[in-house]
Amino acid sequence: MANFTLLKELVQPAKTKIVMLVLDGVGGLPNADDLTELEAAHTPNLDRLAREGCLGQHYPVEVGITPGSGPGHLGLFGYDPVKYEIGRGVLEAVGIGLPLSADDVFARGNFCTLDAAGNISDRRAGRIPTETCVKLVNKIKAANIQVADDVEVTIEPVLDYRFVLGMRGKGLSSNLGETDPQRTGVPPMQVEAGDAASQRTADLFNAWVKAATEVIKDDAPANGLTLRGFSGDPAFPKFKDVYGLKAGAIAVYPMYRGLASLVGMNMVEHHAHSIAEEFEAAAHVWNDYDFLFIHVKYTDSRGEDGKFDAKKAVIEEADAALPKLLALKPDVLIVTGDHCTPSQLKAHSWHPVPMLLWAPATVRRDRSSAFGERECARGGLGTFRAGDIMQLALAHAGRLAKFGA
Amino acid sequence: MANFTLLKELVQPAKTKIVMLVLDGVGGLPNADDLTELEAAHTPNLDRLAREGCLGQHYPVEVGITPGSGPGHLGLFGYDPVKYEIGRGVLEAVGIGLPLSADDVFARGNFCTLDAAGNISDRRAGRIPTETCVKLVNKIKAANIQVADDVEVTIEPVLDYRFVLGMRGKGLSSNLGETDPQRTGVPPMQVEAGDAASQRTADLFNAWVKAATEVIKDDAPANGLTLRGFSGDPAFPKFKDVYGLKAGAIAVYPMYRGLASLVGMNMVEHHAHSIAEEFEAAAHVWNDYDFLFIHVKYTDSRGEDGKFDAKKAVIEEADAALPKLLALKPDVLIVTGDHCTPSQLKAHSWHPVPMLLWAPATVRRDRSSAFGERECARGGLGTFRAGDIMQLALAHAGRLAKFGA
Numbered sequence: 001m002a003n004f005t006l007l008k009e010l011v012q013p014a015k016t017k018i019v020m021l022v023l024d025g026v027g028g029l030p031n032a033d034d035l036t037e038l039e040a041a042h043t044p045n046l047d048r049l050a051r052e053g054c055l056g057q058h059y060p061v062e063v064g065i066t067p068g069s070g071p072g073h074l075g076l077f078g079y080d081p082v083k084y085e086i087g088r089g090v091l092e093a094v095g096i097g098l099p100l101s102a103d104d105v106f107a108r109g110n111f112c113t114l115d116a117a118g119n120i121s122d123r124r125a126g127r128i129p130t131e132t133c134v135k136l137v138n139k140i141k142a143a144n145i146q147v148a149d150d151v152e153v154t155i156e157p158v159l160d161y162r163f164v165l166g167m168r169g170k171g172l173s174s175n176l177g178e179t180d181p182q183r184t185g186v187p188p189m190q191v192e193a194g195d196a197a198s199q200r201t202a203d204l205f206n207a208w209v210k211a212a213t214e215v216i217k218d219d220a221p222a223n224g225l226t227l228r229g230f231s232g233d234p235a236f237p238k239f240k241d242v243y244g245l246k247a248g249a250i251a252v253y254p255m256y257r258g259l260a261s262l263v264g265m266n267m268v269e270h271h272a273h274s275i276a277e278e279f280e281a282a283a284h285v286w287n288d289y290d291f292l293f294i295h296v297k298y299t300d301s302r303g304e305d306g307k308f309d310a311k312k313a314v315i316e317e318a319d320a321a322l323p324k325l326l327a328l329k330p331d332v333l334i335v336t337g338d339h340c341t342p343s344q345l346k347a348h349s350w351h352p353v354p355m356l357l358w359a360p361a362t363v364r365r366d367r368s369s370a371f372g373e374r375e376c377a378r379g380g381l382g383t384f385r386a387g388d389i390m391q392l393a394l395a396h397a398g399r400l401a402k403f404g405a
Numbered sequence: 406m407a408n409f410t411l412l413k414e415l416v417q418p419a420k421t422k423i424v425m426l427v428l429d430g431v432g433g434l435p436n437a438d439d440l441t442e443l444e445a446a447h448t449p450n451l452d453r454l455a456r457e458g459c460l461g462q463h464y465p466v467e468v469g470i471t472p473g474s475g476p477g478h479l480g481l482f483g484y485d486p487v488k489y490e491i492g493r494g495v496l497e498a499v500g501i502g503l504p505l506s507a508d509d510v511f512a513r514g515n516f517c518t519l520d521a522a523g524n525i526s527d528r529r530a531g532r533i534p535t536e537t538c539v540k541l542v543n544k545i546k547a548a549n550i551q552v553a554d555d556v557e558v559t560i561e562p563v564l565d566y567r568f569v570l571g572m573r574g575k576g577l578s579s580n581l582g583e584t585d586p587q588r589t590g591v592p593p594m595q596v597e598a599g600d601a602a603s604q605r606t607a608d609l610f611n612a613w614v615k616a617a618t619e620v621i622k623d624d625a626p627a628n629g630l631t632l633r634g635f636s637g638d639p640a641f642p643k644f645k646d647v648y649g650l651k652a653g654a655i656a657v658y659p660m661y662r663g664l665a666s667l668v669g670m671n672m673v674e675h676h677a678h679s680i681a682e683e684f685e686a687a688a689h690v691w692n693d694y695d696f697l698f699i700h701v702k703y704t705d706s707r708g709e710d711g712k713f714d715a716k717k718a719v720i721e722e723a724d725a726a727l728p729k730l731l732a733l734k735p736d737v738l739i740v741t742g743d744h745c746t747p748s749q750l751k752a753h754s755w756h757p758v759p760m761l762l763w764a765p766a767t768v769r770r771d772r773s774s775a776f777g778e779r780e781c782a783r784g785g786l787g788t789f790r791a792g793d794i795m796q797l798a799l800a801h802a803g804r805l806a807k808f809g810a
Contacts, residue, residue, distance in 0.1 A: 003467055006487055010470070364434050364441075364756050367779050380779065382757075382788025384468065391469030395755040402753055403466055404473035404486065405496055 087231020094258025492636020499663020
C-alpha cells in the first residue's frame with residue numbers, strides 16, 4: 001500500500017493532472033499464436049505511449065492472489081486491500097449505486113424458502129430470477145414498513161435471489177450477527193447484537209424482518225429472507241487527505257463509482273456508454289480535478305465470457321479513443337487493470353497486471369516497443385505491488401517533496 | 406532495510422573485502438539521443454564489470470520518493486531511512502565534519518535581525534553572506550562564553566546566515582523546543598525543556614543565547630539568533646555490530662563522512678581531491694578494513710547544475726580511475742548511487758537507481774552488456790529496495806551462514 005504517513009509529510013501542491021485509466025481485467029494469457037488479448041490487439045496509440053513511457057507489472061493484492069473488483073481497485077488506489085476491508089453489505093450497496101453515509105448500516109439479503117414449520121428448505125429460494133426479486137422487493141417497499149421514527153429503511157434488488165437492505169439513523173451499529181444459519185431444516189436466526197450498544201439496531205432489524213416476512217408469506221418459493229454482512233461506512237482515508245488530490249471518477253458501472261466514492265473521489269456526472277464517451281466526459285470536467293479515474297468495464301466482461309477476440313476488440317476500442325484523452329494533455333497517464341481476466345480462464349486471475357506509465361516531462365523511457373504483458377514483465381518499473389502506483393503517479397506529477405536533506 | 410535481527414544470527418567472519426562505490430546521484434534520464442549520462446559516457450571498465458557481474462536497480466527509500474543525501478545513504482547502508490531519523494542539528498553538525506558523541510546536543514542556528522524593541526524583523530538577517538557569518542561566529546568564539554564547568558560549547562559557521570551550535574556534557578538532553586517563532590514582530594522564544602530532565606540543558610542554552618546576543622548586539626542586520634532542531638547522537642546500530650564489518654569511509658565532503666560515522670564507519674584520513682586520489686587512499690588502508698565506502702560527489706553536483714556532459718565526464722573520470730581500485734582485488738564491488746540526479750531535472754529524483762554488483766568468485770552473470778539505467782532495469786537483480794544491498798554484498802563475500810538446517 002501507499003505509505004500514507006510518509007506522504008502526509010511530502011505531498012505538495014501542483015497544477016499537474018493525473019489520469020488513471022483502468023481497463024478492467026486487462027491482463028491475459030497467450031493463445032496458440034503466443035499472443036495475449038493485449039498483445040494481439042492493434043493498439044498504435046498505446047504502443048506509442050509504451051515507447052515514450054515506462055512499463056511494469058503489478059500485483060493488486062499479493063503474489064498469487066486473485067482479486068475481486070473491490071480489492072483490485074483498492075490496490076490500484078494505494079489502499080492495502082487486506083487491511084481496508086469493505087463489508088459485504090456496504091459493497092453490495094455501493095455496487096448498485098446507493099449513497100453511503102456514516103449513519104448507514106447495510107446488509108446483504110437473500111430470499112429463501114420456508115416450510116410449513118418455518119424452517120428453511122432452500123437457502124436461495126429456488127434461485128428465483130431477478131425479475132421475481134424485483135417484484136418481491138417492490139411489494140415489500142409498497143408495504144412501507146416503519147421500524148422507528150428516526151430510522152429510514154432502504155431495500156433494493158440486486159441479482160437473482162439477492163437484495164440489499166439498509167437502515168439510516170443516528171447511533172445505529174453494524175456489530176450484528178447474520179441470520180442465515182448456513183443450513184436447511186432450521187429457521188432463520190434472529191439478528192443478535194454483538195454488544196450492548198448494538199441492541200437497538202438488532203431490535204430494529206428483527207422488527208423489519210418479521211414485518212417483511214409477513215408481507216411475502218404467500219410468495220413461495222421466496223417466502224422468507226435472511227440477512228448477512230451487516231456493515232457500515234468503512235471510513236477510509238480520502239484521496240484529498242492522503243494524496244492532496246481532488247479526484248473524480250468516470251465509470252459506467254455503479255460498483256466502480258461506489259468503490260471510488262469510498263476513497264473520496266467525486267462521481268463525475270455523465271451519460272457515457274462507450275469508451276470514447278467516457279473520455280469526452282473527462283474533457284468536460286478536466287479543469288475541476290487533479291486526478292481522474294476512468295474505468296472501462298468490458299475488457300473484463302469479455303474475458304469472463306471467454307471471448308478472446310471480443311476482449312481484444314474492447315482494447316482496440318480504448319486505443320482508438322485514446323487521442324481524445326491525450327488531447328487533454330495529462331501530465332501523468334497510467335494505463336493498467338485491477339486484475340487479469342484471461343479469456344482462456346473465463347475468470348479473474350492472479351497473474352501480474354501489465355501497466356504503462358506515461359509522463360512526458362519526467363518519465364525514464366525504458367525502450368519498450370509496445371504495450372503487452374511480456375514487454376511489461378521486462379519494463380523499467382519492474383514487478384511491484386499496486387500500492388506503489390499512486391506514489392509513482394504523484395512523483396512523476398511533481399507532487400512529492402524531497403525526503404530529508 | 407536490511408534484516409538486522411536475521412543477520413545477527415547469520416553473519417560470519419571472512420577475509421573478504423567489500424567496496425561500495427557511490428557515484429552520488431548517478432542515475433539520469435535519456436536525452437534526445439535516448440541516452441542517459443551513464444549510458445552516454447565512455448566507460449569501458451564499468452561495462453566490463455557489467456558483463457562479468459550482475460545489474461539491477463533500487464529505490465533508496467520507497468517507490469516514488471526522492472531521497473535527500475541523508476536518507477539516500479542510510480538506504481544504501483541498509484538502514485530504513487524512514488525509521489532511522491537524523492535530527493537537523495546533528496545533520497548540520499556531521500555535515501560540516503564535527504565529531505559526534507553520546508554527550509552532544511546540536512542545534513541549527515540562524516542569525517536574525519532584532520529591532521529596537523527586541524522583536525525579530527528579519528528571520529534570516531538579510532541573508533548575510535557566509536563571510537559575515539564566519540566573522541560573527543569568530544567574534545562569538547572569541548568572547549569565550551562559558552555556561553558550566555562541565556559543558557563544552559562548540560559553534561561553527563555553515564552557509565549564509567546559518568551556523569551550528571553544540572554543547573557536550575554528561576546528562577545533557579535534546580528534548581528542547583526551538584526558539585524561532587517562525588514569524589517576525591515578536592522576540593525569539595526561550596528554549597523550553599520538553600521534560601524535567603531537560604531543564605538544565607534548556608537553562609544552559611538560554612544562558613548562552615543571552616550572552617551571545619550581547620556579543621553581537623551592534624552587528625545588525627545580524628544582531629540576534631534563533632536555534633532549531635535540537636538533537637543528539639541518534640545512536641544507530643553500527644556496521645561492526647550488524648554486519649560484522651570493520652568499515653572505512655573515503656569521502657571528500659564532510660556530509661558523507663558524517664553520515665558514514667553515524668553508522669559506525671571510521672573516517673579514512675586522506676588528502677584526495679580527484680576520484681583517482683580517493684582510490685589511492687583506499688589502497689593505503691586496504692589491509693585495515695573489511696568494507697570501504699567510497700563517495701564520489703561530482704556526479705550529483707553536475708546533475709544539479711543541469712550539465713549533462715559534465716556529469717558524463719565525471720562518470721568517465723571514475724571509469725578511467727577504476728583500474729586502481731580493481732588492482733586491490735576486492736571480492737565484492739558495488740557501484741551505484743544514493744539517488745538519481747538527472748541533469749534535465751537539475752535536482753535529485755525518485756527514479757530507480759542503477760546498480761552494478763561485481764564479485765568474480767560468486768556472482769551470477771546476467772548477460773548485461775554495459776552499465777546503464779535501461780540495462781539495469783532488465784538486470785539479473787531486478788528492481789529492489791536499497792535495504793537489500795548490504796545483504797547482497799555480505800552474501801557474495803561469503804559472510805553469511807546458511808539459514809536453517
